[in-house]
Amino acid sequence: EIVLTQSPATLSLSPGERATLSCRTSQSISSYLAWYQQKPGQAPRLLIYDASNRATGIPARFSGSGSGTDFTLTISSLEPEDFAVYYCQQRTSWPITFGQGTRLEIK
Amino acid sequence: QVQLVESGGGAVQPGRSLRLSCAASTFTFSTYGMHWVRQAPGKGLEWVAAISSGGSNEYYADSVKGRFTISRDNSKNTLSLELNSLTTEDTAVYYCARAASGGTYFDYWGQGTLVTVSS
Numbered sequence: 001e002i003v004l005t006q007s008p009a010t011l012s013l014s015p016g017e018r019a020t021l022s023c024r025t026s027q028s029i030s031s032y033l034a035w036y037q038q039k040p041g042q043a044p045r046l047l048i049y050d051a052s053n054r055a056t057g058i059p060a061r062f063s064g065s066g067s068g069t070d071f072t073l074t075i076s077s078l079e080p081e082d083f084a085v086y087y088c089q090q091r092t093s094w095p096i097t098f099g100q101g102t103r104l105e106i107k
Numbered sequence: 108q109v110q111l112v113e114s115g116g117g118a119v120q121p122g123r124s125l126r127l128s129c130a131a132s133t134f135t136f137s138t139y140g141m142h143w144v145r146q147a148p149g150k151g152l153e154w155v156a157a158i159s160s161g162g163s164n165e166y167y168a169d170s171v172k173g174r175f176t177i178s179r180d181n182s183k184n185t186l187s188l189e190l191n192s193l194t195t196e197d198t199a200v201y202y203c204a205r206a207a208s209g210g211t212y213f214d215y216w217g218q219g220t221l222v223t224v225s226s
Contacts, residue, residue, distance in 0.1 A: 034212040043202055043216035055214065087152055091211035095168050096154040
């Protein structure tokens with residue numbers, strides 16, 4: 001099973017600041033990584049797939065990068081609605097696995 | 108807009124069974140792989156099971172293998188998950204999710220249905 005480790009566990013920032021979230025995998029997954037955003041009481045929403053492709057309707061302030069074992073989700077300038085929990089997910093091999101999440105909170 | 112609506116959750120005692128359903132609409136259900144993902148209270152996301160578009164291939168997390176069964180009825184646009192031998196560890200919100208075209212990512216999710224296993 002491929003283990004995904006996200007850091008930091010919690011990130012405290014202010015609106016307008018830049019957010020950088022990390023996801024490391026226990027083995028190489030090429031670029032087969034996605035990022036999701038989840039707000040309280042809601043289902044997750046797909047943000048980024050294949051490491052760097054924005055999903056339909058996702059604002060340009062969200063970007064993804066990385067390959068192999070190290071991946072990054074960047075939010076260039078935080079909007080109030082961006083404060084949420086973010087998960088990474090790999091699809092290279094079964095079982096599909098998620099990271100434990102990074103909580104992005106308002107400072 | 109793609110819609111996925113889960114039902115069938117509820118409170119059940121350990122060792123009992125439950126059947127979850129997911130009604131899909133406004134997309135060609137029979138051409139998409141489908142998944143179940145769960146989330147225990149206050150915890151992260153855990154992938155549970157997947158089924159191919161035609162229903163011929165099934166995949167399970169080790170934690171549910173042999174206890175849960177995923178199925179689909181393409182004539183009724185419905186995805187199901189049979190949960191047997193439930194334990195308290197199975198308490199979670201269960202989401203059905205559509206696999207995005209070209210990859211095993213989840214581009215649409217239902218609102219989830221809560222399963223509570225407690226004596």
